[in-house]
Every structure is written in C-alpha cells, then in structure tokens.
Amino acid sequence: MRGPEPTRGRPDACDAGNSRALAMLCRMARRLLMRSSMRVACFVPVLAALGLGCSSPPRIVPLLRTAGPPTVPGLAAPLEVVSRSTAIADPLPVRGSDIVYGDLETALGIAVSSATAPWAEAHREHPVARHGGWTVLVEVTGADAELQPGGRVVIGLDARATLRTRDGNTYLGQTRLGCREGGLRSAEEGAPVVYRCMVRIGRDLAGWLGGGVPLEPPPPGPA
DSSP: OOOOOOOOOOOOGGGGGSHHHHHHHHHHHHHHOOOOHHHHHHHHHHHHHHHHSSOEEEEEEEEEHHHHOOOOOOOOOOOEEEEEOTTSOOSEBBBSEEEEOOOHHHHHHHHHHHHHHHHHHHHTTTTTGGOOOOOEEEEEEEEEEETTTTEEOOOOEEEEEEEETTTOOOOOEEEEEEEEESSSOOGGGGGHHHHHHHHHHHHHHHHHHHTTSSSOOOOOOOO
8 A cells, every 4th residue: 555645745855764763753754744733842853853864965075176286395395294184074064055175184284385385495405404304293273164145155274383303303393373264155166265274374384484483403401
C-alpha cells in the first residue's frame, strides 16, 4: 500500500533523508503539520532538528586554486615562513552563506612569503643569513569571515609571529599582527579579499623585521 502523500503545497525536503533518525524526524514534522493545536509549541524545535539533517553541506572554495598563489622566493632565501592555523576553523566558514574557505594555512604561508621576499632579498649578505638565516612562525590566532546583507564580504585575521634563527633555533622576538579587509563580492568570489588581508599581514611583518626586532642572537654571557 502507498503511504500518505505529502501535504499539498508544501515542499517535502526531507524525503531525501537516508538515515533512520532523519526519517523519524520527517514523519514527526508531517504529523505536526496536520495538528494545528501543536504547531506553535512544537514546530520550531522540529524544524531546527530537521535543519541539521536536511540542510545541504557547505561549499568549499579553495583559496589557492581560486585566487592563484603569488610568486614566492626560492629555497635558498634566507627567511623561511612557516604558517599554522590550528587555533581556528580551517576551512573557514563565511557567516551568512554556505561557503567555507579552504587552504587557509597554506595560502597564508605563501602570501606572507611573497610579501616578505624583498626584505629577505635585501638581507642575503647578513651574517645570520650566511649561517642558515631565519625562520618565522606565523600562527593564526583568530579568523572571521562574513557575507553582509548588502553583498559585501568582510574578512578579519589575527596572527602571532615568532622569529628564530635556523642555526640553533635561537629565539629573537615575537609580535602580533592583524588585518581586516572587505569587498563587494559574493562569498564564492571572495578569495581575493582573503589574499589582500594575508598580504597586509605579510607587509606588516616585513616592517617589523626591518626595525622592530633584533636579527642576531645576543652575545653569550660570561661563563
């Protein structure tokens, strides 16, 4: 025998469910729609539960493939950039949309390497550069992406940078960096806005390297 047909005029979005739990929730929703006395009390929580099971998965926008990686210095460059995004969601969800930005950690490392390349080139003959150079660890400590009602994508990033020598891993200094960028783009086309923010962090980091931190380890103290 055929089961009862969906309520006329209402899209039956739950029929695509493929689990027992989802099917049970869908049947509950149908029954509640037929009982007007229960609609007010129960319809909202059931819809919330159904939203967890019936909503479409987020769409991933790979930052590297979408915007294209910038030019980076070669392996012989005196400054090595290491990026980490373990403190945030990666892929990064864009609030107000079904988009998430992927490759955030790798894209940040490439963007910062590109932005600091002129500084690295200018310091090839530095004494530390001739003995291995430097490593800067850039850790993303906060990230936010939002599609505003007017169709504007807004990106915010916070990061912590730690500079060490490659030879001996000697600590030289640490700083905090941040950026906020926006653009009239859809969330799906927002990768250039993310890159602009990352490059700004890289340029601020280059400025810090150029005068805000010692580049050589302190001399050893008396024995």
